Amino acid sequence: MIQKNAPPKRSDEPVWWALFSAGGVCFAVVVPGAILALALLPALGVITADSLSYPRISELLYQSLWGLAGLAFVGSVICLPLFHAAHRIHHGLHDLQLGGGLLSKVLCYGSAAVISLLALYLIS
Amino acid sequence: MSKTINIARYNPEQDSQPQLQAFQVDSDHSTSVLDALLQVQQQDPSLGFRWSCRMAICGSCGVMVNGIPKLGCKTFLRDYPDEVTVSALAHFVVEKDLIVDMQPFLAHLSAVKPYLINDQQNAEPHRQTPAQLAKYQQFANCINCGLCYSACPQFGLNPEFLGPAAITLAQRYNLDSRDQGKAARMPELNSKNGVWGCTFVGFCSEVCPKKVDPAAAINQGKVASAGDFIISMFKP
Numbered sequence: 309m310i311q312k313n314a315p316p317k318r319s320d321e322p323v324w325w326a327l328f329s330a331g332g333v334c335f336a337v338v339v340p341g342a343i344l345a346l347a348l349l350p351a352l353g354v355i356t357a358d359s360l361s362y363p364r365i366s367e368l369l370y371q372s373l374w375g376l377a378g379l380a381f382v383g384s385v386i387c388l389p390l391f392h393a394a395h396r397i398h399h400g401l402h403d404l405q406l407g408g409g410l411l412s413k414v415l416c417y418g419s420a421a422v423i424s425l426l427a428l429y430l431i432s
Numbered sequence: 433m434s435k436t437i438n439i440a441r442y443n444p445e446q447d448s449q450p451q452l453q454a455f456q457v458d459s460d461h462s463t464s465v466l467d468a469l470l471q472v473q474q475q476d477p478s479l480g481f482r483w484s485c486r487m488a489i490c491g492s493c494g495v496m497v498n499g500i501p502k503l504g505c506k507t508f509l510r511d512y513p514d515e516v517t518v519s520a521l522a523h524f525v526v527e528k529d530l531i532v533d534m535q536p537f538l539a540h541l542s543a544v545k546p547y548l549i550n551d552q553q554n555a556e557p558h559r560q561t562p563a564q565l566a567k568y569q570q571f572a573n574c575i576n577c578g579l580c581y582s583a584c585p586q587f588g589l590n591p592e593f594l595g596p597a598a599i600t601l602a603q604r605y606n607l608d609s610r611d612q613g614k615a616a617r618m619p620e621l622n623s624k625n626g627v628w629g630c631t632f633v634g635f636c637s638e639v640c641p642k643k644v645d646p647a648a649a650i651n652q653g654k655v656a657s658a659g660d661f662i663i664s665m666f667k668p
Binding site for chain 1: 585658
């Protein structure tokens with residue numbers, strides 16, 4: 309027998325919303341900072357190409373502090389923004405009535421997870 | 433000054449869908465859309481629409497004016513230099529002309545237990561500081577006109593979505609220091625048709641005639657629901 313007025317099922321959306329929110333902050337703050345430091349300032353000659361040399365950056369991000377800085381950089385510039393974008397695409401598909409169900413959820417968040425793991429693998 | 437007003441007419445016993453009918457009304461700087469509808473009703477007594485207070489308190493005269501949800505009494509013809517088209521509130525079932533079936537809206541409101549829940553049995557008044565009042569006061573200004581439901585694309589796609597006014601009302605009582613019913617309200621809000629049905633379009637807050645800001649209430653509700661999710665992981 310179906311229980312009358314049974315409480316509705318709890319949504320798993322808080323997980324994706326939390327990743328979306330964190331990714332949004334990274335998209336707004338860290339990604340522009342990275343573009344400024346890695347693309348605009350060297351092009352404008354404000355910082356020299358030497359200061360972005362591979363050995364120096366590798367030491368700074370991936371060797372000192374047990375590589376935590378590199379983990380934070382990849383997490384905030386690649387992984388979290390990926391989940392932010394995946395969330396927008398998933399809900400955008402729902403708005404366009406093209407999906408928004410389990411398949412688009414698996415595809416969107418799944419591809420964000422796979423690309424995130426690939427990025428983290430490449431720095432390990 | 434004479435003005436043309438197009439009204440979406442619908443008689444469920446004769447029409448397969450609403451048809452626009454043009455009327456001429458006298459209009460000056462103080463003529464509201466509701467005044468215009470009352471003039472039209474003098475010309476054609478069969479026109480059906482709801483109204484009561486004429487002062488944006490009762491919330492019964494909600495209609496679409498040129499496709500935007502508005503209160504007829506709070507919308508003035510002077511702001512529409514060209515023709516005005518009035519139709520029934522979007523996303524609701526039309527019963528006749530400008531009258532919609534508000535039953536689904538009322539069912540969503542009652543689903544969130546929109547009343548003080550407090551087991552304390554004493555005759556003492558429940559005192560509240562101005563700061564405690566300020567937490568929920570804005571959300572208590574809702575007049576249940578339903579404009580936010582006509583504005584909400586998610587309610588349009590999924591009529592099971594609790595919607596802006598109901599979630600705002602839940603948040604209004606959850607934030608009330610006299611209330612103890614948050615645990616009873618959260619299961620509805622935690623579901624996919626609760627706060628998580630909202631994608632923060634924000635049009636609900638734009639159309640709200642009482643500046644209640646339902647979008648803010650829903651997003652506060654999302655934070656509360658996310659907190660509830662984390663706490664539930666630590667409960668057996």
